[in-house]
Amino acid sequence: MEKYLQLILVSIIIGTLTRFVMLKIDYRRYPSYPHGYIVHLGMGLVASALGAVALPSILEKDFTAVTFLALATQQFREIRKMERDTLGMLEQNELVKRGEDYIEGIAKVFEGRNYLTIFNSLLVSICYYWGGLAFGIGAGSLGIIISVFFRRGKRIGQIAHVRSGEIRFEGANLYVENIHIMNVGLTSSRKIYLEKALGAIIEPYDDNARATLANVGQRMAICHDAASLLGVHKDVATPEFMPTARLDLDTGRVGVVIVPIEKDLDCFLEAIRRTPVLESAVRKPMQTQIGRIAAD
Amino acid sequence: MSEKRIMAVVTTNKDIIWGGGCPIIEATSFEEMERIALYLSRILDGAVHDLENGIYIIVKH
Numbered sequence: 101m102e103k104y105l106q107l108i109l110v111s112i113i114i115g116t117l118t119r120f121v122m123l124k125i126d127y128r129r130y131p132s133y134p135h136g137y138i139v140h141l142g143m144g145l146v147a148s149a150l151g152a153v154a155l156p157s158i159l160e161k162d163f164t165a166v167t168f169l170a171l172a173t174q175q176f177r178e179i180r181k182m183e184r185d186t187l188g189m190l191e192q193n194e195l196v197k198r199g200e201d202y203i204e205g206i207a208k209v210f211e212g213r214n215y216l217t218i219f220n221s222l223l224v225s226i227c228y229y230w231g232g233l234a235f236g237i238g239a240g241s242l243g244i245i246i247s248v249f250f251r252r253g254k255r256i257g258q259i260a261h262v263r264s265g266e267i268r269f270e271g272a273n274l275y276v277e278n279i280h281i282m283n284v285g286l287t288s289s290r291k292i293y294l295e296k297a298l299g300a301i302i303e304p305y306d307d308n309a310r311a312t313l314a315n316v317g318q319r320m321a322i323c324h325d326a327a328s329l330l331g332v333h334k335d336v337a338t339p340e341f342m343p344t345a346r347l348d349l350d351t352g353r354v355g356v357v358i359v360p361i362e363k364d365l366d367c368f369l370e371a372i373r374r375t376p377v378l379e380s381a382v383r384k385p386m387q388t389q390i391g392r393i394a395a396d
Numbered sequence: 397m398s399e400k401r402i403m404a405v406v407t408t409n410k411d412i413i414w415g416g417g418c419p420i421i422e423a424t425s426f427e428e429m430e431r432i433a434l435y436l437s438r439i440l441d442g443a444v445h446d447l448e449n450g451i452y453i454i455v456k457h
Contacts, residue, residue, distance in 0.1 A: 271446070271448050272445070272446035272448055282443075283445040283446060284444075284445075284446070285433060285443070285444030285445045285446035285452050285453075286430060286433060286434055286437070286444045286446075287430060288430070288434065289444070336441055337437070337438045337439075337441050338437075338438075339437075339441060339442065339443040339457055340437075340443045340444065342457075
């Protein structure tokens with residue numbers, strides 16, 4: 101096993117590095133620093149070790165060792181569950197909820213990144229074995245770049261046009277242009293809406309995007325992201341200031357209203373554009389014949 | 397989706413309300429109705445909705 105030591109070490113180092121590069125802390129302060137970081141780097145180390153030893157064990161004709169990979173998938177599913185539980189627990193105390201779909205999406209991402217780590221460290225070990233150290237490191241670097249590329253999902257700005265929308269009241273009913281948002285009873289609350297609120301209209305580019313935006317979880321994610329970036333003028337006892345996104349059933353457009361702490365329209369629109377499109381919300385009816393014919 | 401529930405009704409026009417199931421509070425003026433609705437909404441964590449016929453309902457969402 102001595103002759104493989106260097107190969108395994110290099111693979112583990114590059115594999116862990118892959119996980120580190122993908123582990124980016126963002127404005128949601130998630131994963132929390134430093135402990136969330138350590139948990140995920142630790143799991144990344146385990147993942148890259150699994151990827152690194154796969155090739156040597158095959159070369160040594162120790163095929164049963166590969167079954168460890170099956171154990172690994174079990175382990176990473178556990179990560180997904182862990183993330184889901186943690187976020188679900190914290191959700192109870194969020195003023196503006198993430199929503200189940202968003203949580204599931206984040207949990208899935210954490211699981212997926214561990215697989216990318218395994219693949220990359222396996223790639224390094226294979227390239228190292230046949231092409232030497234430099235080739236191994238080169239392939240590993242390329243793997244990291246590809247992983248970073250994989251990390252980026254689609255964003256709302258890519259599937260829909262986001263523009264500002266005028267907020268108005270018809271009696272007690274709040275509208276963004278022609279989209280009814282909610283009924284606001286108190287005159288004082290209506291005044292705050294007219295003074296401080298921001299409105300936006302999201303116009304889907306095609307019918308696939310329309311179906312995605314119709315997903316309730318996706319709209320919750322938009323509200324959550326906008327609220328966490330701009331702040332929200334709301335406490336537990338003021339449910340009428342909940343950021344809300346409602347659908348225009350005739351056109352598929354979405355109207356969004358938020359009462360932010362920082363009233364900055366451009367930042368608000370950018371926050372919506374940068375909201376990730378949730379995997380669970382993606383619908384592609386136009387890829388089927390029935391969907392295309394129905395859309396005519 | 398969680399269940400929605402009317403927690404209280406505040407009105408200046410008690411004659412048009414029938415039945416119950418929740419407290420119905422009569423106010424003598426529009427200002428009083430606004431004030432009572434505000435208090436109730438903050439106490440009960442409910443949202444105030446205006447039915448535009450002199451009735452405010454406080455709804456738990």
